[in-house]
Amino acid sequence: MSAQTVALGAGVHRGWIEFRQSVANAQxxxxxxFPPAVSLVVMYLLRDNTVPGTDASLGSQAVPGILAMNAVLTGLMGLAVTLTMDREDGTLLRAKATPNGMLGYLTGKVISRAAVTVASLLIVLVPAAFLFGGMELGRVTTWATLVWVLVLGLFATLPIGAVLGSLFSSAQSMSFTTLPLMGLVAVSGIFYPINGYPEWLQWIAQVFPVYWLALGLRSALLPDQLAAAELTESWRHLETVLVLGVWAVAGFLVAPVVLRRMARRESGSSVAARREKALQRPM
Known part of the structure; x- marks a missing residue:
């Protein structure tokens, strides 16, 4: 058994342990x-409104968007913040000092964040099924599509979180990415098809994986007739697979390189300096 295989196995084990710790932590x-719960309440208040041109509930139409937003916040941003926190407390430095430790560390973080994201999506989807009508939860194709969209979507977005976590030296500095990320979410048509956007904004939205993740979730959960409200009036499954696949491959090629370069700059003195700086922050 190669050293890389051992590191991957250790990473899988570590990811499972971290996932169990997360679900046992109330905070x-x-x-x-909390964010998707607030969104569900808002959509429930709008449940009597319908998607223009159809009799479908606006609330049920927005549920896939809520799930997509939760995947971005819990998965992508959660991984980025975790990486910066581990840089501050020296966890990353200890991983660097272990043979193939970075491989095991990254594997564990991706698995734990992916598991937390999927669990949180299910927690939201269950009450949504009772609050809103019109979702096609009784079809086998619904769950099959949901699985492949989530898997590809997480593979496409989690490496972005790893790269962002490598670029910022502290969790506090990560706050500068929140506004641009929320802007990307806003233009990606998470809650509503992007047909009404200017053409140039439509092209920008379709470059990033967030749009395709939301579109794929809508295709899984909503009736087929609502595809008429989408761009090109279809669910575009082939394009979804291609774009999310390209982002996933690119992310898993780029993220390890960025992480290794960041890890090479880590030292005991840099960790101590960040700890000292953190202690000086106003409470």
Whole structure:
């Protein structure tokens, strides 16, 4: 058995342990479900409104968007923040000092964040099924599509979180990425098809994986007739696979390189300096 295989196995084990710790931590659970819970309440208040040109509930139409937003916040941003926190407390430095430690570390973080994201999506989807009508949850194709969209979507977005976490030296500095990321979410048509956007904005939205993740989730959960409200009036499954696949491959090629370069700059003195700086921050 090669050293890389051992490191991957250790990473999988570590990811499972971190996932169990997260679901046992009330603060982590609350942080994962609070934003989508608020969105569900808002959509429930709008449940009597319908998608223009159809009799479909606006609330049920927005549920896939809520799930997509939760995947971005819990998965992508969650991984980025975790990486910066581990840089501050020296966890990353200890991983660097272990043979193939960075491989095991990254594997564990991706698995734990992916598991937390999927669990939080299910926690939101269950009450949504009772609050809103019109979702096609009884079809086998619904769950099959949901699985491949989530897998590809997480593979496409989690490496972005790893890269962002490598670029910023502290969790506090990560706050500068929140506004641009929320801007990307806003233009990506997470809650509503992007047909009404200017053409140039439509092209920008389609470059990034967030749009395709939301579109794929809508295709899984909503009736087929609602595809008429989308760009090109279809769910575009082939394009979804291609774009998310390209982002996933690119991310898993780029993220390890960025992480290794960042790890090479880590030292005991840099960790101590960040700790000292953190202690000087106003409470």
């Amino acid at each position: 982590d659970v609350w942080g994962a479900i």
